[in-house]
């Protein structure tokens with residue numbers, strides 16, 4: 001019980017989900033051209049469109065479609081069905097569109113679902129149209145395509161009440177036609193595929209032209225009319241109520257074509273469209289009565305001829321003198337067109353996809369009513385010549401010369417001042433084209449040319465509201481100041497990486513702007529642009545999908561709208577405030593802290609200390625020798641002015657625990673020797689020499705040691721024996737220039753600076769001790785041997 005409730009709940013939820021899914025779009029099953037012999041049974045039951053065309057299916061069964069309750073469209077064309085039982089669709093209550101064309105159907109039994117709108121069973125092997133009797137209930141039917149060899153009135157009587165939009169009757173195998181059958185059809189548009197050669201289609205045509213206003217006839221070729229063809233055509237023309245006649249696949253000789261045209265000219269037809277016209281026979285000058293016609297539009301597309309050697313003028317004259325409103329000659333291999341001999345009624349001329357050159361309509365003054373001219377896809381080359389062609393067309397509003405080989409040679413352009421729209425798409429135009437444009441333009445299409453920017457000196461196009469510059473070579477947005485009233489503007493697919501804001505400002509009136517498919521550079525400069533896109537997406541056509549970053553590499557392929565560039569990167573002041581200022585501030589803080597606590601000094605002293613330690617350990621082996629030779633750790637030399645510091649501060653501190661002995665000239669001088677001898681003696685007996693440097697020392701004492709250094713070359717051999725204490729800073733200028741050695745020493749060697757702050761003294765002493773400390777043998781003996789007896793070195797000598 002519980003399980004079954006659960007199951008039905010599941011089934012319910014899944015069916016709801018599927019319905020929603022099915023509603024989101026058609027489910028297409030395309031099994032076209034798979035060589036199938038039967039309808040596959042493993043299709044989705046939600047299939048709405050099933051294409052089984054181009055297979056070899058020869059039978060249908062109820063089980064083939066019964067499970068596809070959503071089926072709307074079924075294409076069974078080009079299969080091998082010979083019989084169709086409509087009951088196979090009894091469960092397809094939504095079926096609207098079935099196509100059984102190009103099978104071998106001979107009979108149809110049963111009835112189609114009433115929902116059917118489109119039923120095509122043409123190009124089959126039906127002998128009669130009796131099957132139509134079964135379609136009387138298809139009141140929704142809009143399109144009916146049938147084929148038959150024999151047509152009887154009774155067949156169509158069954159469906160006269162069905163209001164069709166389009167009826168196709170394929171009569172290629174026609175053998176019997178019951179007069180008055182076709183007019184029984186109730187349709188807006190009638191398309192008859194006429195029987196081929198060797199047949200007389202007279203009575204079919206006679207009825208066809210009296211059935212609908214819009215008639216389409218296919219396969220008009222080689223009729224075998226026993227009586228006078230001209231009479232035959234005149235009869236038909238007289239009987240006609242058709243206003244819009246379309247002829248497809250017409251293959252007639254030139255005189256017949258002229259006759260047919262003449263009949264049609266004087267019939268009810270207002271629009272004549274001919275597709276795939278093949279002319280045979282020799283083309284000659286035609287005598288044609290243009291007057292008294294209701295003809296307004298002639299369209300001929302895809303025309304060719306069997307003969308090539310004929311007087312072109314005969315053909316072109318025949319066409320040029322036509323007194324219709326519209327004439328279209330597309331893909332007809334036209335090389336030229338003559339100027340109508342008298343004021344022409346042509347309002348719209350379309351000569352597309354031909355081989356027309358610049359000579360067309362030059363100096364032609366009879367096209368005074370011409371409003372629209374399209375010469376797209378031809379061989380036009382010279383823009384100046386096109387402009388001078390238009391100057392005799394005072395009503396010309398729309399000119400399409402796209403897809404030509406146009407270029408501008410900077411000669412004078414003389415456009416008709418009535419032109420409001422100009423299509424120059426896919427030509428080979430460059431920037432200079434802006435110097436040759438009609439001033440009155442409202443719409444300008446320059447898509448797919450070679451424009452890189454808008455040149456200075458162009459005249460303002462005040463009325464221009466639409467400009468298409470897509471697929472050019474623009475590197476930035478062009479300046480809208482030449483087009484103040486622009487509203488629709490496309491620059492898509494150019495080379496714009498950073499649309500400049502200034503240009504965007506000038507384009508203020510633009511309300512449909514397309515800049516998609518450009519290689520955007522997503523940095524700060526794009527921010528404002530992105531903002532506009534986000535705030536008014538309706539203004540940017542294609543937003544957001546076609547606006548994609550190209551640079552820099554890390555955001556390539558990301559939509560502009562999804563790229564976030566932090567605000568501070570882009571605002572210089574903010575950047576200063578957020579990054580630079582704190583950096584400066586913390587640097588200043590560090591510096592002032594260093595100053596206050598003299599971090600640098602500590603660092604320097606520490607370095608010195610470790611270096612000394614390192615050196616001591618490196619030269620350990622040399623110690624034994626030194627121990628034997630010297631009696632003192634250090635000789636100390638100072639100026640008289642610094643004597644009190646040396647005696648009261650340095651000596652007590654350094655000799656504190658009797659481990660270090662200093663040779664001080666006052667205490668340790670040997671009487672009877674000269675001062676210099678004494679000094680040298682003292683130095684020689686000491687492991688190191690300490691010099692207490694101060695401005696006084698430099699000025700008064702240095703000379704003594706100059707001499708010593710000169711003797712012993714100590715300076716050049718090894719300066720390791722020197723310990724310099726900088727008691728007071730010595731400005732360089734105080735040092736006499738002759739003491740270059742001192743200068744060199746001071747710049748080379750690091751010296752110990754006497755710190756003013758008492759807190760740092762401890763480290764200073766430690767450093768000094770480390771610099772001079774070694775183990776000396778027999779200290780008592782050494783010290784007693786040199787009895788001090790004292791002349792003052794500093795006071796008694798000068799250099």
Ligand SMILES: *[C@@H]1O[C@H](CO)[C@@H](O)[C@H](O)[C@H]1NC(C)=O
Nearest residue numbers: 028030031032033049050051
């Ligand atoms: C099925 O595929 C063929 C080409 O194989 C295509 O021509 C046809 O349009 C497709 N049918 C549908 C319904 O899309």
Ligand SMILES: *[C@@H]1O[C@H](CO)[C@@H](O)[C@H](O)[C@H]1NC(C)=O
Nearest residue numbers: 029034040041042043044045
């Ligand atoms: C149905 O079966 C055929 C072959 O048996 C297979 O190619 C096709 O993909 C199947 N279709 C579905 C919807 O499962």
Ligand SMILES: *[C@@H]1O[C@H](CO)[C@@H](O)[C@H](O)[C@H]1NC(C)=O
Nearest residue numbers: 032051053073074075097099
């Ligand atoms: C079959 O008919 C459907 C509906 O008209 C159409 O979309 C489809 O293209 C047709 N298939 C072929 C191969 O023409």
Ligand SMILES: *[C@@H]1O[C@H](CO)[C@@H](O)[C@H](O)[C@H]1NC(C)=O
Nearest residue numbers: 106107108109110127128130
């Ligand atoms: C066509 O089918 C119907 C109904 O099945 C039948 O009455 C009729 O005789 C058949 N006609 C032909 C020519 O087979």
Ligand SMILES: *[C@@H]1O[C@H](CO)[C@@H](O)[C@H](O)[C@H]1NC(C)=O
Nearest residue numbers: 176177178179180203204206
């Ligand atoms: C159709 O009518 C014409 C005369 O209007 C007649 O000559 C012709 O024989 C008729 N055709 C048939 C099949 O009755």
Ligand SMILES: *[C@@H]1O[C@H](CO)[C@@H](O)[C@H](O)[C@H]1NC(C)=O
Nearest residue numbers: 183209210211238239240241
């Ligand atoms: C169409 O033909 C029928 C009979 O041939 C005729 O009575 C009717 O007037 C014709 N319709 C027009 C509009 O000529």
Ligand SMILES: *[C@@H]1O[C@H](CO)[C@@H](O)[C@H](O)[C@H]1NC(C)=O
Nearest residue numbers: 172193196197218219221249
């Ligand atoms: C038209 O006639 C040509 C030959 O005259 C034939 O090949 C073609 O099948 C006919 N029907 C259609 C619809 O083209």
Ligand SMILES: *[C@@H]1O[C@H](CO)[C@@H](O)[C@H](O)[C@H]1NC(C)=O
Nearest residue numbers: 266267289290291292293294
């Ligand atoms: C023009 O047509 C009208 C009636 O439509 C007719 O009276 C007149 O004779 C025709 N003129 C010519 C020259 O065919």
Ligand SMILES: *[C@@H]1O[C@H](CO)[C@@H](O)[C@H](O)[C@H]1NC(C)=O
Nearest residue numbers: 270271296297325326348372
């Ligand atoms: C002539 O062509 C123009 C432009 O295509 C169209 O708007 C107009 O309806 C046509 N006139 C006739 C009588 O078909």
